[in-house]
Amino acid sequence: MASCKATDAVYHVEPPPAGRKLRELFYSAHYVHSHIAHFYALAAPDFVVGPEAPPAERNILGVVAKVGLEIGGQVIKHRAYAQEIQATLGGKATHPVCGLPGGMSKALTEEERVNVEAKAKSCVEFGKLSAKIFNDVVLANKAYVDLILSDAYTHKTYYMGLVDASNKVNFYDGAIRVVDQGGREFGRFAPADYLEHVGERVEPWSYLKFPYLRKVGWKGFVDGPDSGVYRVGPLGRLNASEGMATPLAQEEYERFYATLGGKPVHNTLATHWARLVELLNAAERLYELSRDDEITEPKVRTIPTARPTEGVGVVEAPRGTLFHHYQTDEKGLVRKVNLIVATGNNHAAICMSVKKAAQGLIKAGTKITQGILNKVEMAFRAYDPCFACATHSLPGEMPLELLVYDAGGQLVQRATQNMD
Amino acid sequence: MAKLKLALYWAATCGGCEVAVLDLNEKILDVAAAADIYLWPVAMDYKYKDAEAWPDKFIDVCLFNGAIRNSEGEHLAKLLRAKSKVMVAFGSCACFGGIPGLANVADREGVFARVYGETPSTDNRDGTRPQTSFAVPEGELTLPHFYDTVKTLGQTVPVDYFLPGCPPAAKQIWAVVQAIVAGQLPPPGSFVGVAEKSVCEECPRVKEEKKVTAFLRPHQVIPQPEKCLLEQGLVCCGPATRGGCGAQCINANMPCRGCYGPTERVTDQGAKMLSAIASIIDASDEAGVKKVVDQIVDPLGTFYRFGLPNSLLTRVRV
Amino acid sequence: MSGENSFEPRIIGFLCRWCSYQGADLAGTSRRHYPSNMVPVRVMCSGRVDPTFVLKAIADGADGVLICGCHPGDCHYQSGNFNAMRRYPLLMKALEQFGIEKERVRLEWISASESEKFALVVKEMTETVRRLGPLEWNRRVFQKGQRKT
Numbered sequence: 029m030a031s032c033k034a035t036d037a038v039y040h041v042e043p044p045p046a047g048r049k050l051r052e053l054f055y056s057a058h059y060v061h062s063h064i065a066h067f068y069a070l071a072a073p074d075f076v077v078g079p080e081a082p083p084a085e086r087n088i089l090g091v092v093a094k095v096g097l098e099i100g101g102q103v104i105k106h107r108a109y110a111q112e113i114q115a116t117l118g119g120k121a122t123h124p125v126c127g128l129p130g131g132m133s134k135a136l137t138e139e140e141r142v143n144v145e146a147k148a149k150s151c152v153e154f155g156k157l158s159a160k161i162f163n164d165v166v167l168a169n170k171a172y173v174d175l176i177l178s179d180a181y182t183h184k185t186y187y188m189g190l191v192d193a194s195n196k197v198n199f200y201d202g203a204i205r206v207v208d209q210g211g212r213e214f215g216r217f218a219p220a221d222y223l224e225h226v227g228e229r230v231e232p233w234s235y236l237k238f239p240y241l242r243k244v245g246w247k248g249f250v251d252g253p254d255s256g257v258y259r260v261g262p263l264g265r266l267n268a269s270e271g272m273a274t275p276l277a278q279e280e281y282e283r284f285y286a287t288l289g290g291k292p293v294h295n296t297l298a299t300h301w302a303r304l305v306e307l308l309n310a311a312e313r314l315y316e317l318s319r320d321d322e323i324t325e326p327k328v329r330t331i332p333t334a335r336p337t338e339g340v341g342v343v344e345a346p347r348g349t350l351f352h353h354y355q356t357d358e359k360g361l362v363r364k365v366n367l368i369v370a371t372g373n374n375h376a377a378i379c380m381s382v383k384k385a386a387q388g389l390i391k392a393g394t395k396i397t398q399g400i401l402n403k404v405e406m407a408f409r410a411y412d413p414c415f416a417c418a419t420h421s422l423p424g425e426m427p428l429e430l431l432v433y434d435a436g437g438q439l440v441q442r443a444t445q446n447m448d
Numbered sequence: 449m450a451k452l453k454l455a456l457y458w459a460a461t462c463g464g465c466e467v468a469v470l471d472l473n474e475k476i477l478d479v480a481a482a483a484d485i486y487l488w489p490v491a492m493d494y495k496y497k498d499a500e501a502w503p504d505k506f507i508d509v510c511l512f513n514g515a516i517r518n519s520e521g522e523h524l525a526k527l528l529r530a531k532s533k534v535m536v537a538f539g540s541c542a543c544f545g546g547i548p549g550l551a552n553v554a555d556r557e558g559v560f561a562r563v564y565g566e567t568p569s570t571d572n573r574d575g576t577r578p579q580t581s582f583a584v585p586e587g588e589l590t591l592p593h594f595y596d597t598v599k600t601l602g603q604t605v606p607v608d609y610f611l612p613g614c615p616p617a618a619k620q621i622w623a624v625v626q627a628i629v630a631g632q633l634p635p636p637g638s639f640v641g642v643a644e645k646s647v648c649e650e651c652p653r654v655k656e657e658k659k660v661t662a663f664l665r666p667h668q669v670i671p672q673p674e675k676c677l678l679e680q681g682l683v684c685c686g687p688a689t690r691g692g693c694g695a696q697c698i699n700a701n702m703p704c705r706g707c708y709g710p711t712e713r714v715t716d717q718g719a720k721m722l723s724a725i726a727s728i729i730d731a732s733d734e735a736g737v738k739k740v741v742d743q744i745v746d747p748l749g750t751f752y753r754f755g756l757p758n759s760l761l762t763r764v765r766v
Numbered sequence: 767m768s769g770e771n772s773f774e775p776r777i778i779g780f781l782c783r784w785c786s787y788q789g790a791d792l793a794g795t796s797r798r799h800y801p802s803n804m805v806p807v808r809v810m811c812s813g814r815v816d817p818t819f820v821l822k823a824i825a826d827g828a829d830g831v832l833i834c835g836c837h838p839g840d841c842h843y844q845s846g847n848f849n850a851m852r853r854y855p856l857l858m859k860a861l862e863q864f865g866i867e868k869e870r871v872r873l874e875w876i877s878a879s880e881s882e883k884f885a886l887v888v889k890e891m892t893e894t895v896r897r898l899g900p901l902e903w904n905r906r907v908f909q910k911g912q913r914k915t
C-alpha cells in the first residue's frame with residue numbers, strides 16, 4: 029500500500045474518492061488479518077498458554093487447546109474473512125495486484141459489497157471478543173499484569189505514527205506525528221519530508237540498519253530524551269496519537285491508558301493489548317467503509333497524465349510506519365529506491381528490549397531455563413515475529429545466544445536458542 | 449498409521465508463503481491431526497540443534513519456502529535435505545528465485561553500496577559495512593555470508609517436488625497436502641499443485657485473433673472487462689505461465705505477471721514470453737517492429753519477474 | 767601481442783539452410799576467406815531460432831551469436847524470417863539489460879548467393895567481439911553464484 033501511494037506521488041495523481049476508499053477498505057481488512065494472526069498465532073501462546081509452558085505446547089495449536097475449539101474456530105473464521113475481502117479486490121490476499129498509480133484496478137460490485145459488509149460486521153464482534161479474552165485471561169491474572177508492567181520490559185523512548193487531521197490513529201494516510209517520553213508532541217510532518225526527520229545508522233554486526241530521529245541524533249542503544257531512538261507499531265501509534273477514530277476502539281483505548289497508568293505507556297508487552305485496540309479500530313473502519321455510499325462507484329482510477337518523477341509513500345504497516353521512496357526516469361521506471369520498513373524502525377529498541385529483559389530476568393545465580401529464554405524472546409516478539417520482514421535478506425528464525433558474565437567478567441553460563 | 453512428520457522452513461522469503469499455509473484456515477486443524485509438525489519457525493518454538501539431532505531422513509516431508517540468499521539459507525537447506533525424505537520447494541522463491549531473485553541484477557557490492565552508502569536516509573560517513581565476524585567486548589558477533597547471487601532451492605540441494613506460486617493458492621496447497629497424506633505423490637521431480645496447461649487456459653476472457661499494434665502499461669489504460677488483456681495491448685504473461693492459480697490476477701483486472709513459472713517443457717520463461725509477445729506484433733518491417741517494442745520498457749523485469757535465478761542466464765553481468 | 771588480441775572469440779552462427787547456410791558453403795568452395803571463429807549451426811529457418819537457443823549459446827560460453835536468414839519476402843516458409851525480425855529487437859533489449867553488448871548478437875539477411883556478404887559479416891563480427899573481449903558466461907558470470915562474500 030505504501031508503494032501504491034509512492035507511485036501516486038511519482039505520477040502526481042490522486043485516486044478518485046471510491047479508489048481511495050477501496051484502498052482503505054482493503055487495508056483495513058489487511059489489518060484485521062494481520063493483527064489476528066500476530067496476536068493469536070504469535071503472542072497468545074505466551075500469554076494464553078503461558079510463558080513458561082513447554083515449547084511443544086506454546087504455539088497456536090496450544091492456544092486452541094486452551095481457549096477451546098469454539099473460540100479457535102472464531103479466530104480462524106475471521107482471519108479467513110479478512111483474507112477473502114482482500115482477495116475480492118486484489119485477486120489474491122497476499123501480494124494483491126489491485127494497486128496502481130491513481131487508484132485501484134477493480135471496482136467493488138454491489139453483490140461483493142453486501143458480502144463484505146456481513147463479514148465486516150462479524151469482524152467487529154470478533155474484535156470485541158478478542159478484547160474480552162485479553163481482559164479475562166491476561167488482565168485478570170495479576171502475574172501477567174505485573175510482567176507487562178515490570179521494569180524489565182520498559183523503555184522510555186520517542187514514539188511515531190500516522191495520524192489524521194484531529195490526531196487520531198490512521199493506518200492509511202495522514203501526517204507523521206512524533207511524541208516524546210512524556211507524550212508531548214515533538215514533531216508533526218508530511219511523509220514527503222521524512223528525510224529531515226529520520227536517519228539510519230549502520231552497525232558492523234547487523235544487516236539491518238538502525239533508524240533514529242535526526243533532530244535528536246544517534247546516541248547509541250539508550251532511551252530517554254537525548255537519544256533519537258523511537259518506537260513504532262501498535263504501541264507507538266497509540267502513544268503518538270490522541271485517540272482512535274472509531275467508538276469501540278476509542279473506549280478500549282481509554283481503558284488501556286487508564287489501566288496502565290496514563291500516557292504514554294512505555295511497557296513493551298503492552299503492544300499486544302494495543303494491537304487488539306487496533307483490531308477493533310480496523311474492523312469498525314472496515315464495516316463503516318463497507319456501508320459507504322461511494323464504495324461501489326465504478327470510477328476507481330485516475331489515469332495519470334503528468335511526467336513521472338519522484339515520490340514518497342507512507343502508511344502504517346501493522347508493525348509500524350513504512351516508508352517507500354522512489355525516483356524514476358521519464359518512463360516511470362524506478363531508478364532508485366529507499367525503504368524504511370516497519371520493524372526496521374524498531375531495530376534499536378528491539379536490541380535494547382532484549383538486553384534489558386535479559387538483565388532484568390537473570391540475576392547472579394539465576395538458573396537459565398527454557399522459560400527464561402522464552403521470556404527474553406517475548407521482548408522481541410512484541411514487535412515482530414521475525415526479522416526477515418525487516419531485512420528481506422535473512423531467514424526469519426531467531427537465533428539467540430545468552431552469555432551471562434559475573435561482575436569480574438567471567439562467563440558463567442551460556443544458553444542458546446536456534447543456534448548451531 | 450503413524451502420523452506424518454512435517455517440517456516447514458523459510459529462507460529468503462517475504463512471509464507470504466507462511467500466510468498461505470495459514471490460509472488453509474480450518475483445514476490447518478486437519479493437517480495437525482494427520483501430521484506432527486516438528487519445525488515451523490514462524491509459528492512454533494524450536495531450536496536448530498533439535499533439527500541437527502534428528503537422524504537422517506527423520507522428517508517425512510519438508511516444505512521449504514524462500515530463495516537462497518546467504519550462507520545460513522544454504523546451511524539450512526542442506527541440513528533439512530539430509531533430514532527429510534521428501535523435499536518440496538514451496539512457493540516461487542524456492543522454485544525459481546522469486547522476487548528476491550531480482551537482486552541478481554546486482555551483486556553483493558552493488559547491494560551494499562546502495563543500502564549502506566547511497567540511500568538518502570543512511571548516515572554512514574565512516575563507510576561501515578556489516579561484517580561476517582565482528583569482535584565486541586563480550587566476544588565475537590557473526591553474520592551469515594551474503595552471496596553475490598540469489599539461487600533457487602533446486603540449485604542448492606536436490607528437490608523432489610515443486611509447488612509454485614507467489615504465494616501458492618491455498619486450494620492447491622490443500623490438494624498437495626492431501627496427496628502427501630494419502631501417499632499419492634507423482635514421480636519425484638514433478639511440479640505439484642498446478643494445472644497442466646497455461647494460465648490462458650484458465651482465463652475466462654474472450655480470446656480472438658491476437659494482433660497488437662501498440663503495447664500499454666497497466667497504469668495507462670482501464671481495460672475492457674471481457675476481452676483478453678494481451679489483445680488489448682497489456683503485456684500478460686498468461687501464455688508462458690503454468691496454470692493452477694485460477695487466473696487470480698486477471699480476475700482483478702490485471703495481467704498475469706508469471707508467478708507460477710514456465711509451462712511444462714519450457715526452459716526459460718522469459719524467452720518463451722518474448723516469443724509469444726513478438727508473434728503478436730502487428731508490423732512487418734524493422735522500423736515498425738521497433739516502434740512497438742519500444743513500448744515494452746522493461747523486458748527483464750517483466751518476463752523474469754519471478755524467475756531470474758532460474759533463467760538460463762541466472763543473473764545480470766556486472 | 768596484447769592479451770586482448772590473442773583472444774579468439776567463439777561465435778555461434780544459426781544459419782538458415784535455404785539461404786545463408788548455402789551462402790556459407792559457397793564462401794567455402796569459392797575460397798573466400800573468413801575467420802574460423804564462427805561455429806555454424808544449420809537450422810530449418812531463421813524463424814526456428816527460438817530466443818532460448820541464443821540464451822543457451824551464451825549460457826554455454828559463446829562470446830557472440832549470429833542469426834542469418836533469407837531476405838524478407840524470400841523465406842521458404844513465407845513468414846519465418848518476419849518472426850525472427852519481430853523477436854530480435856525485444857531479445858536485444860532484454861540482453862542489454864542482462865549486461866550483454868548489443869554487438870554480440872546480430873541478425874542478418876544473407877541469400878544463398880551472397881557469399882561475399884557472408885564472409886564480410888563473419889569477419890566484422892569476429893573483430894567486434896574480439897574487441898569487446900570474452901563474455902564466457904559459463905565461467906565469469908556463473909562463478910558469481912559460487913563465490914562467497
Ligand code: SF4
Pocket residue numbers: 122460461462463464465466513514538539540541542546547548613614615616
Ligand atoms: S513465493 Fe512469494 S509469497 Fe512466497 S515467500 Fe516468495 S515472495 Fe513471498
Ligand code: SF4
Pocket residue numbers: 647648649651652653655675676677678679684685686687695698703704
Ligand atoms: S493472455 Fe492473459 S488475458 Fe489473455 S487469455 Fe491469456 S491469461 Fe487471459
Ligand code: SF4
Pocket residue numbers: 120613614647689690693694695696697698703704705706707708709
Ligand atoms: S495470474 Fe499469473 S501472476 Fe497471478 S497468481 Fe496466477 S500465475 Fe501468478
Ligand code: FES
Pocket residue numbers: 782783784785810811812813834835836840841842843845846847
Ligand atoms: S527459410 Fe530462410 S529464413 Fe525462413
